[in-house]
Amino acid sequence: xxxxxxxxxxxxxxxxxxxxxxxxxxxxxxxxxxxxxxxxxxxxxxxxxxx
Amino acid sequence: xxxxxxxxxxxxxxxxxxxxxxxxxxxxxxxxxxxxxxxxxxxxxxxxxxxxxxxxxxxxxxxxxxxxxxxxxxxxxxxxxxxxxxxxxxxxxxxxxxxxxxxxxxxxxxxxxxxxxxxxxxxxxxxxxxxxxxxxxxxxxxxxxxxxxxxxxxxxxxxxxxxxxxxxxxxxxxxxxxxxxxxxxxxxxxxxxxxxxxxxxxxxxxxxxxxxxxxxxxxxxxxxxxxxxxxxxxxxxxxxxxxxxxxxxxxxxxxxxxxxxxxxxxxxxxxxxxxxxxxxxxxxxxxxxxxxxxxxxxxxxxxxxxxxxxxxxxxxxxxxxxxxxxxxxxxxxxxxxxxxxxxxxxxxxxxxxxxxxxxxxxxxxxxxxxxxxxxxxxxxxxxxxxxxxxxxxxxxxxxxxxxxxxxxxxxxxxxxxxxxxxxxxxxxxxxxxxxxxxxxxxx
Numbered sequence: 007x008x009x010x011x012x013x014x015x016x017x018x019x020x021x022x023x024x025x026x027x028x029x030x031x032x033x034x035x036x037x038x039x040x041x042x043x044x045x046x047x048x049x050x051x052x053x054x055x056x057x
Numbered sequence: 058x059x060x061x062x063x064x065x066x067x068x069x070x071x072x073x074x075x076x077x078x079x080x081x082x083x084x085x086x087x088x089x090x091x092x093x094x095x096x097x098x099x100x101x102x103x104x105x106x107x108x109x110x111x112x113x114x115x116x117x118x119x120x121x122x123x124x125x126x127x128x129x130x131x132x133x134x135x136x137x138x139x140x141x142x143x144x145x146x147x148x149x150x151x152x153x154x155x156x157x158x159x160x161x162x163x164x165x166x167x168x169x170x171x172x173x174x175x176x177x178x179x180x181x182x183x184x185x186x187x188x189x190x191x192x193x194x195x196x197x198x199x200x201x202x203x204x205x206x207x208x209x210x211x212x213x214x215x216x217x218x219x220x221x222x223x224x225x226x227x228x229x230x231x232x233x234x235x236x237x238x239x240x241x242x243x244x245x246x247x248x249x250x251x252x253x254x255x256x257x258x259x260x261x262x263x264x265x266x267x268x269x270x271x272x273x274x275x276x277x278x279x280x281x282x283x284x285x286x287x288x289x290x291x292x293x294x295x296x297x298x299x300x301x302x303x304x305x306x307x308x309x310x311x312x313x314x315x316x317x318x319x320x321x322x323x324x325x326x327x328x329x330x331x332x333x334x335x336x337x338x339x340x341x342x343x344x345x346x347x348x349x350x351x352x353x354x355x356x357x358x359x360x361x362x363x364x365x366x367x368x369x370x371x372x373x374x375x376x377x378x379x380x381x382x383x384x385x386x387x388x389x390x391x392x393x394x395x396x397x398x399x400x401x402x403x404x405x406x407x408x409x410x411x412x413x414x415x416x417x418x419x420x421x422x423x424x425x426x427x428x429x430x431x432x433x434x435x436x437x438x439x440x441x442x443x444x445x446x447x448x449x450x451x452x453x454x455x456x457x458x459x460x461x462x463x464x465x466x467x468x469x470x471x472x473x474x475x476x477x478x479x480x481x482x483x484x485x486x487x488x489x490x491x492x493x494x495x496x497x498x499x500x
Contacts, residue, residue, distance in 0.1 A: 007387065012385075012387065016385045019385075020381075020385075025378070025381060027374070027378050028378055028381055028382060031378055031379065031381075031382045032382060032385060035350070035354075035382055035385065035386070038346065038347040038350050038351070039347070039351070039386075039387075039390050041343075041344065041346075041347040042344065042347040042348065042351060042390055042393050042394060042397065043390070043393065045341065045344045045347075045393075045397060047341070047344075047393065047396040047397045047399075047400050
């Protein structure tokens, strides 16, 4: 799921659950998720794993 | 007074455990209205313990260095017979049937428990503001946070209440309040001290450890937490040739100028005393915060989901929203974060391969004013929570032992601190480094 679609769904769900204060937190989480997905951890881990 | 001095006075007959307990309880009565450090004062139980320990000593039974030592406990660890509130109304009606293993070890070692201390609700915050019992306050300036989440513990000890206190640390919650209040705080290696009987925040990153006024005292309490109270305090490493490494990029990029000056001055004194200080880089440091966030949110949400559904309105609003946020983390991102955690662990291991310890500040800012949501650091405005976690949370991810030591104050008298980080499963080796550095770092 791409982050924009995830964020839209998450905000809609929070609204439906009557938790409007979650919106700015979910937007901050989306930015953190973007940073996480941009990192190259899989390459670094694969390189160091014993084979 | 430190633990060694108290023990000497006790065994010389200059004081008794009962007298020390009475003095401590009077101090709590005087200071707690100002500091709000305690959720529960265990006066009767502490006096009963004290009388028994005095009788034992008179009969020739000496339990060792912690015999009669007054200790407070963060109210997230189970102490038999009293509630574990975690500073939350969600826990109303709870009473612990038994001591958690860490507390049982301390009780066996002769510690006297004077009370349960305030914290950020469920240990999920760095300021202690969101507590069902109101915020704890910093003895150096009661308008400021004592740090968190073990804020009540640090406030109590910094006010002279007890000789040590027990905290937990999932992102810095021992080291941050230790730094904010001018104390020593030790987070041991992940998994060393059992966290059974502790209300979890993150089952994969929670640690138990001591706050104390000296490294030697922290060492004594740490060994007692492990169930080995008679373990000798490790010998300091020789300063000459001590190999320290400063992880400069990222970790020193965003520092309050007075904190930077205090850190640089401490490094200068260590160099002058014979330490060799290198600079190193943790390559994935910019990814620490997102990796940490996805793991701690997921772990916390897994534990809290049933309570959020059943009694969400009993949480403080800010903590409830953060737990709710964790319910939206996708599994694929949690797995990415676990991969990042592995990479970061290897990078810290590699940085330590040629050094006795890493050295960096503990907190990039002095203790913030209660109620502040953001802080100005140079030309950047940062959320308080992000700033306070910035230098500590890595070592919860990687499990390396880390210890905070005071290193002077700002012009306004607010404590600054350095953090030493050692190799995993070598907490005693880190204590040897800290014992060597303490006199040069502490002003």
